[in-house]
Amino acid sequence: MVVLIQEVLREPAKAAVFLVLAVRPGSEDTARALLEDVAGLTRAVGFRAPDDQLSCVVGIGASAWSRLYRAPAPRELHPFRALSGAKHSAPATHGDLLFHFRARRLDLCFELARQVMARLAGHVKVLDEVQGFKYFDERDLLGFVDGTENPTGSKAVAAITVGDEDPAYAGSSYVVVQKYLHDLDAWQALPVAEQERVIGREKISDFELSDADKPANSHVAATTIVDPDGTERQIVRENMAFGSPGAAEFGTYFIGYAATPDVIERMLHRMFVGEPPGNHDRILDFSTAVTGSLFFVPTAEFLEDPSPAPTRTTPATNTADGSLGIGSLRRSRT
Ligand code: HEM
Known part of the structure; x- marks a missing residue:
């Protein structure tokens, strides 16, 4: 037996389509077949x-799991x-259901989304696209470079892969998506040096501000999670810009993959509630979350x-060189 993983780790894409769907009662077999x-x-x-480089990653929500599958629910799905x-x-x-289509061209994402929706027509409600x-x-x-501090290689594999x-x-993996709308007028009224203090990085060069210059309520400070033993906990993001000038x-469509939802939830807690409470992420003064799943x-x-x-497997992604061998045959099950 071999283990195939979904194509979570890719080179950053240029375009993406995100579909969040509700499966209509009675349409479970159709959804599972798709x-x-x-x-x-x-x-x-x-x-x-x-x-x-077209790819598609599928996520299953907590309430859909038992409707679609007889297998026990994944331990941390909620x-x-x-x-x-x-x-x-x-x-x-x-x-x-979440579909994350991405590629270097939008037309490929669009075509795959079209094919998926043709198969699901009448069986799902589109909650967000x-x-x-x-x-x-x-x-x-x-206007800031987004994705720089994503882990790569074996660190990325470890950050997103469920293990023992x-x-x-x-x-497997977990993914959180949130759609944010920006108040661009307010943002652009802010001097660039102040924007840099909100994010925690320089705007043009993308260099991280020094610890002395980086405020505790900057986005980078809020989303840096360090365990008591000093280990930094990372996630893999592939945010995309979206909008309608007319x-x-x-907006920014946030998408973060992790081996456990706990890491993303800790980041969100630091962003929205703040540690200590009240020290919220200043990016939120210009960005409103309107969805979250x-x-x-x-x-x-x-x-x-x-x-x-499902039976016990050897994690497919723990290769010695940290490569993913995406879509290829993986190590045999033991
Ligand atoms: C309005 C939505 C968001 C925008 C525009 C945004 C933008 C950015 C930018 C520009 C950076 C700096 C460059 C980089 O390393 O990527 C960054 C870093 C980061 N963001 Fe976000 N982000 C958003 C939401 C989130 C959310 C919701 C999370 C987690 C729940 C998150 C987690 C992170 C992490 C972990 C880093 C890297 C921190 C580091 O280690 O330096 N972001 N984001």
């Missing part, structure tokens, strides 16, 4: 443009927990053949 075929659909659309700080809130919004893009040189709409703590689902809507990202192997109850 999930079994989604890797094949991705190959069919993407193979014709291999340089443009609904997204809303947060309320003194000034800012993060709402929890429903989602049974966002077409995202990278702004110039890997920037978000606040839930052996039945080794090789409607004066400007948590999903489990099973292995590709599970999606394609969920019938047998």
Whole structure:
């Protein structure tokens, strides 16, 4: 037996489509059948443009799991927990399925999303759909380079991969998505030096501010999580800009993958409530969260053949060189 993982770790994409869906009652078989075929659909659309790196990652929400699968629920799968700080809130919004399509071209994401929705027509309700893009040189709409401190190689694998703590689902991952809307007028009224103190990095060069210059309520300070033993806990993000100039809507679609939702939840707590409470992330004074959902990202192997109850596996991603061998045959199960 071999373990196939979903294509969570990729080079940063230029375009993405995010779909959050609710599965209608009675449509579980149709949804599950589509999930079994989604890797094949991705190959069919993407193979014709291999340089443009089309990929699709599927997440399953807590309330959908037992409707779709007989297998026991993954240990840490639960609904997204809303947060309320003194000034800012993060709402929890429903989602049974998340599709994260990404590529170097939007048309590939669009076509795959179209094929998926054709299969699901009448069986799902679309709760949210966002077409995202990278702004110039890997920037978000606040004008800052976004994604720099993502872990790479074996650190990225370790950051996102479920291991022995839930052996039945080794090789899987968790993902949180949140849609943020920016008050760009207020942001642009801020001098660049002050924007840099909000983010914690220089705007043009992307260099991190020194500890002395970086405020405790900067975004980078708020999202840096260090365990008592000094270990930094990381996640893998692939945020995308989105918007509609005609409607004066400007946003960032946050997407973060992790081996456990706990790390992302700790970051969110520091951002919205603050540590100590009241020390909220200043990025929130210019960014409002309007959605929030948590999903489990099973292995590709599970999606394609969920019938047998999952058994203990060797984590597929723990290769000596830290490479992912994405979509390829992985180590044999022991
Ligand atoms: C309005 C939404 C957001 C925007 C515009 C944004 C933007 C940024 C930018 C520009 C950086 C600095 C460059 C980089 O390392 O990527 C950054 C870093 C980071 N962000 Fe966000 N972010 C957003 C939301 C979030 C959320 C919700 C989380 C986690 C729950 C998060 C986690 C992180 C982490 C872990 C880092 C790296 C910190 C470090 O180690 O230096 N971000 N973000």
